[in-house]
């Protein structure tokens with residue numbers, strides 16, 4: 001039985017396009033810190049293996065600091081480290097890995113053919129392959145099969161689980177099954193999965209270890225656990241890094257948006273990036289002012305006003321337009337109509353204007 005920490009898709013040195021330069025720099029520093037956290041966790045949990053399943057770097061433009069952190073923190077790791085290159089960090093001529101001084105405990109799977117490293121003291125074998133360019137249409141695992149020899153067999157691989165074509169190393173179920181490995185530590189999919197099985201092979205994606213945007217919502221982390229020849233127990237461990245969430249705030253007639261927002265937001269959660277979609281009916285909302293007022297309570301706050309506006313049904317009746325003429329006639333009739341007819345005229349005005357403005361009409 002071997003103890004394993006499985007992480008992937010750190011995307012160190014991401015550009016953080018939407019951020020200011022200072023924010024982007026801080027976020028990149030935070031990513032490096034997260035790598036250190038992962039190594040600390042591996043040491044605390046006394047794992048035998050740290051498996052990094054690709055896209056550890058976001059691209060070819062790695063910073064000097066990142067090369068240093070990779071070299072120094074992985075050297076501090078008391079486990080054997082196996083890193084399989086992915087589509088974002090392929091081992092090509094320009095790979096930043098060529099400038100990293102990796103310590104002896106680190107092994108890079110950087111060739112597109114499956115390579116096997118035996119660790120006799122642990123009774124296990126680690127298999128892996130890596131991208132040598134950013135596109136890999138050939139299934140790297142095809143034809144590979146580990147021997148059934150009583151040792152624990154693990155695989156570290158970056159790719160997309162699919163039965164169809166993919167530019168990102170299509171990993172097919174039949175290839176996973178035939179591989180005969182007990183655990184396939186995969187990378188590429190940023191939304192983590194639970195451990196799944198095909199035949200006797202268990203496989204999982206840990207997802208990215210922290211969010212970078214609203215396309216990576218929810219709690220992120222790594223997988224830690226045990227792999228034996230007859231069972232696999234991997235558990236998700238959240239890392240408490242940057243967290244992106246989207247919430248919907250449904251406004252009701254008498255609600256104060258400030259009060260509702262205030263009770264929705266945590267008092268202080270600097271790693272939380274929140275997008276709040278406001279729905280319901282309301283007067284126009286000054287999103288920028290509310291964001292400025294409440295953003296100190298979170299890492300960042302984005303408000304989206306999707307409310308329908310309160311407005312007079314006769315708004316626009318003096319316009320020189322079809323809408324204006326329509327509203328003037330209805331309003332005139334409305335003033336002398338019985339209450340029952342008034343209600344119908346009001347609905348006609350709302351629905352008519354909605355149709356003319358090509359939006360949904362509230363009944």
Ligand SMILES: [Mn+2]
Nearest residue numbers: 055086087188
């Ligand atoms: Mn990838």
